[in-house]
Amino acid sequence: MAFISSGYNPDKPMENRISDIGPQKYDLFYPPVIAKNKGKWLYHEIIKPGVLVHVAESGDEVYTVRVGGARLMSVTHIREICEIADKHCGGHLRFTTRNNIEFMVDDKAKVDPLIKGLGNRKFDGGSFQFPIGGTGAGVTN
Numbered sequence: 001m002a003f004i005s006s007g008y009n010p011d012k013p014m015e016n017r018i019s020d021i022g023p024q025k026y027d028l029f030y031p032p033v034i035a036k037n038k039g040k041w042l043y044h045e046i047i048k049p050g051v052l053v054h055v056a057e058s059g060d061e062v063y064t065v066r067v068g069g070a071r072l073m074s075v076t077h078i079r080e081i082c083e084i085a086d087k088h089c090g091g092h093l094r095f096t097t098r099n100n101i102e103f104m105v106d107d108k109a110k111v112d113p114l115i116k117g118l119g120n121r122k123f124d125g126g127s128f129q130f131p132i133g134g135t136g137a138g139v140t141n
Helices: 032-036 075-088 108-119
Strands: 041-048 051-056 061-067 093-095 101-105
Touching: 051 108, 061 108, 075 093, 075 101, 075 108, 101 108
Parallel strands: none
Antiparallel strands: 041 051, 051 061, 061 101, 093 101
């Protein structure tokens, strides 16, 4: 009876059927420059430890700042990560398979303010909340 009250018609089981209940497709959330150049990247370089630049065939560039993350994170910590992404990266970030966090910006002028903003955040014990690095011959999670 519960299905009937919700509008389910047993005589026409396919009527008003929702076939895909689940998360939206991941590529809807790409930063605009990533979506525009997907599959058209020429090369990438490590500018300095933790900072990469990806260059597309169109000449577009994406700068990535990789910071160390933790396997387990509190809601407060995740909100802080999202706050940083909203302020510096247009709300876009990425988690790597090893729980590092990558903040992506589309302009070189945005990299230094992002790095400065990350460097100013420390835990109560004094260690950096967002240590930058993990690229090339460096330590990663």
